[in-house]
Amino acid sequence: MKLVLASASPRRRELMALAAPAYEVCVSDVDESALTAPDPAALAQVLADAKCAAAAALRPGDVVVGCDTVVDVDGQVLGKPRDREDARRMLDSLSGRTHRVHTGVCIQAPGEQRRFCVTTEVEFWPLDAAERDAYLDSGEPYDKAGGYGIQGGAAKFVRGIRGCYFNVVGLPVSQVHRALRSMACWQALGFDESD
Numbered sequence: 001m002k003l004v005l006a007s008a009s010p011r012r013r014e015l016m017a018l019a020a021p022a023y024e025v026c027v028s029d030v031d032e033s034a035l036t037a038p039d040p041a042a043l044a045q046v047l048a049d050a051k052c053a054a055a056a057a058l059r060p061g062d063v064v065v066g067c068d069t070v071v072d073v074d075g076q077v078l079g080k081p082r083d084r085e086d087a088r089r090m091l092d093s094l095s096g097r098t099h100r101v102h103t104g105v106c107i108q109a110p111g112e113q114r115r116f117c118v119t120t121e122v123e124f125w126p127l128d129a130a131e132r133d134a135y136l137d138s139g140e141p142y143d144k145a146g147g148y149g150i151q152g153g154a155a156k157f158v159r160g161i162r163g164c165y166f167n168v169v170g171l172p173v174s175q176v177h178r179a180l181r182s183m184a185c186w187q188a189l190g191f192d193e194s195d
């Protein structure tokens with residue numbers, strides 16, 4: 001039995017290494033645009049469930065972790081920007097305000113499952129056009145939900161956060177660790193209480 005992260009995201013892979021002593025990666029194809037949910041947190045969960053299920057089908061008998069991160073401004077979902085104009089619109093909607101970042105997590109093991117969504121509140125300073133446009137030029141927004149990376153150039157935009165920092169980057173490290181450790185599969189994976 002192996003622990004498997006269902007993700008192509010290099011950031012998520014780095015964070016998973018903090019949550020568990022050893023794991024493998026399995027990337028599967030999920031059409032995220034085909035899935036809907038009544039609110040942003042529910043959407044993050046549905047997408048995480050779908051990524052997990054797709055990888056679990058390829059890795060029967062293993063323990064699969066799927067995650068999805070969405071940004072939520074007043075109940076409106078910001079996914080990854082389509083282009084520069086979309087990214088500009090996203091940064092303008094985040095400027096000078098507090099938004100929420102939800103990461104849905106689904107862990108599927110033989111005979112057991114954990115599903116949960118972790119939310120972090122992030123407050124941005126008001127952004128002026130020059131700093132916003134310089135950030136758009138950096139190329140950083142385009143592969144990230146909400147069009148920014150708290151771990152990169154957008155660190156300068158952040159006035160404060162409430163909740164798990166790692167959740168914003170894409171994987172709520174301590175919650176994933178604790179969920180895995182509470183499952184029967186933790187020992188079957190060869191890990192113990194000190195891991």
Ligand SMILES: Cc1cn([C@H]2C[C@H](O)[C@@H](COP(=O)(O)OP(=O)(O)OP(=O)(O)O)O2)c(=O)[nH]c1=O
Pocket residue numbers: 006007008009011012051067068069070071080101143144145146148149150151168169170
């Ligand atoms: C808000 C925010 C998001 N992000 C990233 C995390 C996720 O990688 C991405 C959201 O897209 P996701 O669809 O959650 O993940 P992904 O497509 O990058 O990877 P995979 O589906 O293969 O697991 O945005 C940051 O890196 N920093 C941030 O501050």
